[in-house]
Structure formats: structure tokens, C-alpha cells
Amino acid sequence: MPLQVISGNYAQAYAAKLARVQVISAYPITPQTTIVEKLADFVASGELPAEYIKVESEHSAMQVCISAASLGARTYTASSSQGLLLMHELLHWASGIRAPIVMGVANRAIAPPLSIWTDHSDTIAQRDTGWIQYYAESNQEVLDTALMAFRLAEHDDVRLPAMITEDAFYLSHTVEPVDVPSQEQADAFLPPYKARDILRPGEAARLGSYIGPDLYMEFRYKVARAMTRVPGVMAAVEEEYERITGRNHGGPLPTYRADDADAVLITMGTATTTARSVVDALRARGEKVALAKLRVFRPLPMHELRELARTVDRIGVLDRSYTGGLVGAAYSEVAGAMFPARERPLLRNFIAGLGGRDITPPMVETMYRRLLDGSDSEVEWIGLKERKEVTVDG
Amino acid sequence: MARLTIPAEEYMRSGHAACPGCGATLAMRYVLKGLGPNTIVAIPACCWTVIGTPFPTTVLKVAMLDNAFEATGASISGLRAAADALKIHDVQIVGFAGDGGTADIGIQALSGMLERRTDAIYVMYDNEAYMNTGVQRSGATPQGARTTTTPIREGSRGKSEPKKDVMAIVAAHDPAYAATVNVAFPEDFVKKVQKAATIRGPRFFHALAPCPPGWSFPPEKSIELGRLATDTNIFPLYEIEGGRYRITRKLGRARPVAEYLKVQGRFAHLSPAEVAAIQADVDARWKRLLDREALG
Amino acid sequence: MTSYEAQEDLPEVCIATESSEDVYKTASWRTQRPVIRLEACTKCNVCWKFCPDVAIELNADGYPVVRLDYCKGCGICAEECKPRAIDMVKEG
Numbered sequence: 001m002p003l004q005v006i007s008g009n010y011a012q013a014y015a016a017k018l019a020r021v022q023v024i025s026a027y028p029i030t031p032q033t034t035i036v037e038k039l040a041d042f043v044a045s046g047e048l049p050a051e052y053i054k055v056e057s058e059h060s061a062m063q064v065c066i067s068a069a070s071l072g073a074r075t076y077t078a079s080s081s082q083g084l085l086l087m088h089e090l091l092h093w094a095s096g097i098r099a100p101i102v103m104g105v106a107n108r109a110i111a112p113p114l115s116i117w118t119d120h121s122d123t124i125a126q127r128d129t130g131w132i133q134y135y136a137e138s139n140q141e142v143l144d145t146a147l148m149a150f151r152l153a154e155h156d157d158v159r160l161p162a163m164i165t166e167d168a169f170y171l172s173h174t175v176e177p178v179d180v181p182s183q184e185q186a187d188a189f190l191p192p193y194k195a196r197d198i199l200r201p202g203e204a205a206r207l208g209s210y211i212g213p214d215l216y217m218e219f220r221y222k223v224a225r226a227m228t229r230v231p232g233v234m235a236a237v238e239e240e241y242e243r244i245t246g247r248n249h250g251g252p253l254p255t256y257r258a259d260d261a262d263a264v265l266i267t268m269g270t271a272t273t274t275a276r277s278v279v280d281a282l283r284a285r286g287e288k289v290a291l292a293k294l295r296v297f298r299p300l301p302m303h304e305l306r307e308l309a310r311t312v313d314r315i316g317v318l319d320r321s322y323t324g325g326l327v328g329a330a331y332s333e334v335a336g337a338m339f340p341a342r343e344r345p346l347l348r349n350f351i352a353g354l355g356g357r358d359i360t361p362p363m364v365e366t367m368y369r370r371l372l373d374g375s376d377s378e379v380e381w382i383g384l385k386e387r388k389e390v391t392v393d394g
Numbered sequence: 395m396a397r398l399t400i401p402a403e404e405y406m407r408s409g410h411a412a413c414p415g416c417g418a419t420l421a422m423r424y425v426l427k428g429l430g431p432n433t434i435v436a437i438p439a440c441c442w443t444v445i446g447t448p449f450p451t452t453v454l455k456v457a458m459l460d461n462a463f464e465a466t467g468a469s470i471s472g473l474r475a476a477a478d479a480l481k482i483h484d485v486q487i488v489g490f491a492g493d494g495g496t497a498d499i500g501i502q503a504l505s506g507m508l509e510r511r512t513d514a515i516y517v518m519y520d521n522e523a524y525m526n527t528g529v530q531r532s533g534a535t536p537q538g539a540r541t542t543t544t545p546i547r548e549g550s551r552g553k554s555e556p557k558k559d560v561m562a563i564v565a566a567h568d569p570a571y572a573a574t575v576n577v578a579f580p581e582d583f584v585k586k587v588q589k590a591a592t593i594r595g596p597r598f599f600h601a602l603a604p605c606p607p608g609w610s611f612p613p614e615k616s617i618e619l620g621r622l623a624t625d626t627n628i629f630p631l632y633e634i635e636g637g638r639y640r641i642t643r644k645l646g647r648a649r650p651v652a653e654y655l656k657v658q659g660r661f662a663h664l665s666p667a668e669v670a671a672i673q674a675d676v677d678a679r680w681k682r683l684l685d686r687e688a689l690g
Numbered sequence: 691m692t693s694y695e696a697q698e699d700l701p702e703v704c705i706a707t708e709s710s711e712d713v714y715k716t717a718s719w720r721t722q723r724p725v726i727r728l729e730a731c732t733k734c735n736v737c738w739k740f741c742p743d744v745a746i747e748l749n750a751d752g753y754p755v756v757r758l759d760y761c762k763g764c765g766i767c768a769e770e771c772k773p774r775a776i777d778m779v780k781e782g
Binding site: 096097098196197204205206208209211215219221 | 697700701707709
């Protein structure tokens with residue numbers, strides 16, 4: 001297959017088209033807009049015979065997907081930032097009703113002040129909604145992951161919605177070479193959606209319902225159990241995808257040069273690419289550093305994180321988000337995963353790249369420096385414009 | 395023996411949790427009699443959430459979907475999109491929401507559904523307040539009505555604003571069909587629903603649903619009150635089709651609004667002057683409706 | 691009604707398929723019940739038509755029969771019955 005040079009947004013749209021989605025419903029928001037425009041084009045030209053409901057808000061977009069899924073349709077939507085926040089109520093609904101909706105999110109900062117530029121606060125703020133969450137590093141990964149997400153979400157043992165995120169502009173609008181699978185490959189990988197527990201006209205059933213304290217907890221437990229089954233199903237899905245396309249993105253926590261490392265930085269999204277080049281540069285100077293890409297945030301790869309903790313003494317977590325805590329969210333999740341280990345590594349939190357602030361190689365090098373020197377600060381904002389004797393911007 | 399004037403088949407069961415004398419259940423009963431078994435009903439948070447009895451039971455003999463409070467308009471767009479995509483023909487999609495979930499928190503999604511020309515029916519069952527949460531005022535609460543958030547006190551004479559004219563909002567979207575219906579007039583109700591069933595496109599019903607506890611009247615008077623609402627011209631029965639208005643019930647002489655107001659505790663505090671003001675407003679609206687009908 | 695004792699008994703998704711009639715005998719709600727004097731009944735069907743609880747059914751002869759398992763005693767049937775063939779009688 002000749003490579004196509006496409007943006008992350010187009011990669012999302014191609015994935016939805018290859019997946020033969022049946023109902024699309026979305027509301028435009030920068031920088032997701034070219035996803036919904038490309039899909040509108042596919043539908044208008046007849047290339048994608050889907051029903052495309054152009055709703056009046058993101059909240060309605062997610063409701064359309066949920067209601068369509070309740071009859072058994074394969075659905076797709078996309079959003080970002082404020083739009084994703086507006087959808088929040090319905091994100092809970094989608095997972096609670098076990099609708100295998102797939103959503104592309106262009107990670108964008110949260111207002112105020114209004115910013116169209118990238119950070120992960122919008123999706124990190126949705127980590128409690130019961131959605132599977134992927135953070136992509138490249139447009140190839142966006143397309144592959146989105147296509148795999150349908151298979152994973154619809155799997156009988158999972159039945160949970162999934163979001164595939166891409167950094168605003170770095171991926172959403174930047175073109176990269178992408179091997180777009182053929183429709184034959186996609187069809188071989190992804191069969192039609194066989195929905196269960198849906199509504200059928202003429203059959204008396206109420207989907208959703210209401211419930212007392214007697215049984216609510218048990219339905220939540222069902223979701224929890226499904227989440228525990230995700231890693232196993234995900235591994236099988238990725239294996240199958242590799243068989244068909246030859247590509248594998250390394251599971252939920254792929255590492256780089258982590259054999260014999262003194263310090264590892266955990267990154268998400270496109271900062272990973274920058275960090276990889278810094279690892280090579282530092283390794284060339286004899287510094288034993290490594291990288292771990294947190295590709296799947298939900299469910300958090302507890303097993304892989306604990307494995308990492310066994311082999312490395314110093315771990316930094318780069319949060320490209322800030323969601324109101326005393327430390328970053330990814331950091332606290334990783335720390336939580338590593339806490340039960342008998343021997344815990346030194347763990348440090350770096351918050352950087354908010355609102356599209358570029359994460360530069362010198363910034364990443366500073367993070368490794370902090371780890372190797374064993375800095376005292378548990379959390380540090382890197383690249384912040386702060387009046388200090390020592391500046392840290394690149 | 396009189397033949398049945400509405401279809402015999404029932405699509406709503408007994409054992410539901412509605413208050414005795416509930417108008418909202420009759421509204422559902424008549425809607426389903428008009429549409430038949432191949433119907434999917436989508437409801438937001440409203441009285442019917444609870445009337446519908448908890449898991450694992452259900453009150454309707456047709457498919458039913460709970461959706462988010464704000465989103466009934468979007469929910470039925472989604473159901474129709476899926477039905478079209480999955481080639482499920484011969485299915486009526488119905489959103490069945492209260493006045494709160496339609497006129498207030500649900501207005502945006504309703505507007506979206508109408509503007510998108512979704513092929514579905516939206517029924518607003520209007521008990522004129524947020525009844526399920528305990529009788530708080532809604533945009534559809536009539537002026538002067540006592541509710542828990544518009545209590546009668548020194549400086550408060552019930553709801554100070556007029557009732558939001560949802561039919562006018564719907565009409566502005568040029569629906570395929572819109573009508574007011576009243577549980578006190580089941581033949582008119584069912585006939586309109588059956589007519590709507592044959593029409594494609596966005597269809598809307600404003601159904602008056604008297605509420606004994608919310609309006610403060612004894613439950614056996616539910617139908618009587620519904621009848622009075624229409625016969626005082628407070629809730630006229632009409633349809634809008636292709637932009638043309640047609641009134642479907644006209645008395646030679648309307649009953650005075652006082653007859654309707656005085657039997658409800660929510661209006662017990664009204665002074666003669668306030669009642670007269672309501673009468674004048676109702677008269678003006680009725681005249682406007684007659685003028686619209688005359689436009690043809 | 692199915693008695694769900696453990697989470698593994700539940701369906702994976704919250705979808706309710708059982709009938710309210712099997713579980714909720716709303717008869718217990720009422721403090722009065724309708725008594726229909728058939729000799730006065732004209733079989734106009736108004737009581738059947740206006741019952742919010744579908745608690746009046748028509749028998750093979752076209753007469754209304756109250757479904758006493760469900761009637762909540764709201765009194766609409768008695769109120770609307772033109773021949774005044776229905777009396778509301780106190781329970782207990």
C-alpha cells in the first residue's frame with residue numbers, strides 16, 4: 001500500500017470510514033473540525049453510507065451515539081476541550097449503558113482563558129467516566145488505534161466506549177506518512193457489530209431504567225469487571241491487527257532503551273517523540289536514561305508499571321495536564337500503581353507543555369537531570385515563566 | 395353496547411407508580427394506542443422515569459429508552475438514525491418528556507431535532523411544573539400558580555412570569571405536524587396521534603396532563619379539570635399542519651376561567667383582579683388563535 | 691419477579707424486561723374502591739377509557755370489570771360515569 005501523507009484528524013476519519021461506522025454525530029470544535037468535515041465529505045460522496053446527524057451541541061452528539069447504539073448501530077464521534085467537557089454527563093452514560101462508542105479527541109487545553117492549543121487536561125478530566133483511553137504519538141498510531149478500538153470496545157468481554165486522543169495541531173493538523181489499511185484488511189480485522197442487550201421494536205424492554213440501593217452497586221461492578229478484562233482483550237486485538245497489517249504499537253506501556261536504565265521518564269502523546277530523541281542524545285553521552293510511553297491511560301497498565309518499578313530506581317511522570325490537584329493526575333495514578341511494590345522507585349512529577357507550550361529537548365533533559373540528581377521537589381512545573389535565578393526554559 | 399371510540403389494545407400495563415388520577419399516564423396510554431406496538435419511547439428524567447417502575451420491571455409493552463435529561467430531542471434523532479442505518483423500517487420513534495425536560499432544560503435538543511427534520515414524534519406531557527422533583531416551577535408553569543419555588547408569601551404571588559408558549563416555539567421550526575392534545579378528550583387525542591403516525595418528519599404534541607398533587611385537586615377531578623382547561627380556552631385544542639392552524643374543539647361560548655382556577659389549590663390565593671387579568675390574557679390568546687386559523 | 695441475589699445473576703446491561711403487573715399490586719394504595727352497579731351501566735366505556743391505571747377491563751359482555759389487584763381508588767371512573775353507576779366505597 002502506498003503511504004498517504006495525512007493529518008491525525010484525517011487518520012481518525014479514515015479509521016471511522018474503514019470501520020464502516022453506521023451513525024456519526026458530532027459538533028465542530030477547533031482543532032477537531034477537519035475530522036467531522038472529512039467524514040461529512042465521505043458521507044456526502046457516498047464513500048461512507050453512514051447516517052450523519054449534525055447536532056446542535058456535543059452533549060447532544062454523545063446522546064445521539066448512545067441512542068443509536070441502543071438499537072445496535074456502530075457509532076463514532078469526535079470532540080475536544082470545551083466540547084468534551086460539555087459531553088461529560090453523557091460519557092458516564094455511554095459506559096454505564098455499555099455502548100461501544102469510539103470517539104476521537106484532539107487534546108486541547110481548557111478555558112479560561114480560551115486556548116486552542118494542546119494539553120491533555122480535557123481527556124484527563126474524563127478519567128472517571130469509564131471510557132478506555134488511548135494517547136497517540138503519531139498519526140499512524142491514531143489510525144491504527146482508532147480502528148482497533150472498535151474491535152476492542154465491541155468485544156463481548158468488554159462492551160465499553162473508547163477514546164483515541166491526539167495532540168492538538170501536533171497531530172491533528174500536522175501531516176505525516178501513514179499506511180492506511182485497505183478496506184479488505186479492515187473488513188478482515190473488524191466484522192460487523194453484533195450488538196447484545198439492545199432494544200428491538202415490538203419487544204417490551206426498558207434500557208437504562210432506574211434502580212434503588214439494592215442493585216445499583218452490582219451494575220457498577222459489572223463495569224469494573226469489564227475494565228479488568230480490557231488488557232487481555234486489548235493484547236489479543238493488537239496481535240490480530242499486527243497479523244493483518246504488520247504493525248504493533250507496543251501495548252499499553254512500550255518502553256525505549258529501558259534495559260539497564262538509571263532513570264525513566266513516562267510520557268504521553270507527542271512529547272514522547274521529543275523525549276525519545278533526548279534519550280538517544282543522553283545515552284550517547286553515557287547517561288543511562290530511558291523512556292516509557294503511557295499509551296493506554298484507562299485502564300492504567302498496573303502490571304507493566306509495576307514491572308518497570310522493579311527494574312528502575314528513578315521514574316519521572318510527565319503530566320501534560322493540570323487538573324486541580326497538588327500533583328499531576330498521571331503522576332498520582334502511576335504512584336498509586338507502584339505503591340504496593342515492596343521496593344518503590346524515586347518518583348517525580350513534571351508538569352509541562354500546558355496550553356500548547358512547546359516541550360523542548362532541553363526541558364526534557366532538565367527532567368532527566370532532576371531524576372538523576374534525585375531532586376527534592378516532588379512536583380515541578382518545567383518551562384514555566386517564573387522569576388528565579390535558574391531559568392528552565394529552552 | 396357502545397362501540398369503543400379509541401383502540402382497544404393496551405400498550406401500558408397496570409402496576410405503575412403514578413399517583414392516583416395522574417394525567418401523564420393517560421397521555422402515554424393514548425399515545426401508544428395511537429401508534430401501536432412498533433414504537434420506541436425515549437424518556438428523560440421526569441415523572442415517567444419513576445412511573446415506569448424500577449429494574450427489573452417495565453410498565454410499557456413497547457421498547458423504552460432512558461436518556462439524559464436535556465437530550466430527548468437528540469435521543470430520538472439517534473434512534474431514527476440507527477433505524478435508518480440498520481434498515482429498520484416501520485418503527486415509530488417517540489420522545490416522551492415533561493414540560494421541564496422540553497421547555498426548559500430540553501429546549502435546545504428539541505430545537506435541534508426540529509431543525510434537523512428528524513422523522514420522529516416528540517410528546518411534551520405538560521403537568522406545568524417540575525413535578526417529579528416535587529412541584530418546582532418550570533417555564534410552562536402558568537402565571538400566578540403556586541409551586542414550591544414560587545410560594546405564596548408577603549412578596550410572592552406565585553409564578554410571576556407567563557407560561558412559555560412552546561407550541562409557538564415549535565411552530566417557528568415549521569414542523570411536519572404539531573398539535574395540542576388533552577387527556578380529557580381521548581378521541582381527539584388518539585385521532586391526532588394516528589394522523590401523525592402517517593406523516594414523515596418532525597412531529598410535536600403538547601399534551602395537557604393534569605396533576606392532582608401538584609395542582610392541588612382531588613384525583614377524581616382529573617378529567618373534569620382537563621375538560622375545563624380546554625373549555626375555558628386556557629388550553630385550546632388545535633393542530634398546525636403546513637403552517638395552517640385548525641382548532642379541533644370549539645364551544646359556542648367558553649366557560650369562565652374562574653371555574654377552572656377555583657378548584658385548584660395552586661390558584662387558591664388569586665384575587666378577583668388577578669383572575670380577571672388571567673381571563674383577559676386567555677381571551678386575547680384565544681382571539682389570536684382564531685385569527686391564525688382564519689389566515690388559512 | 692426474578693430475585694437477583696448476586697451480581698453474576700444480573701444481565702450485563704441494565705435492561706428491564708419483566709412486567710410491572712407481576713410485582714406491583716397497587717391495590718394496597720387505595721382507601722376506597724369503585725363498585726359498579728351493572729343494572730345502571732349503559733356500557734358506554736367511559737370508565738375503561740379514563741382509568742390511568744388500566745384497572746378497568748371490559749368483559750365478553752362489554753361490561754366493565756375492576757381489576758382490584760391494581761385499582762388505586764382515584765375515583766375518576768365514578769366521577770365520569772354519566773349514569774352514576776359507580777360508587778366509591780371505603781376500604782377496610
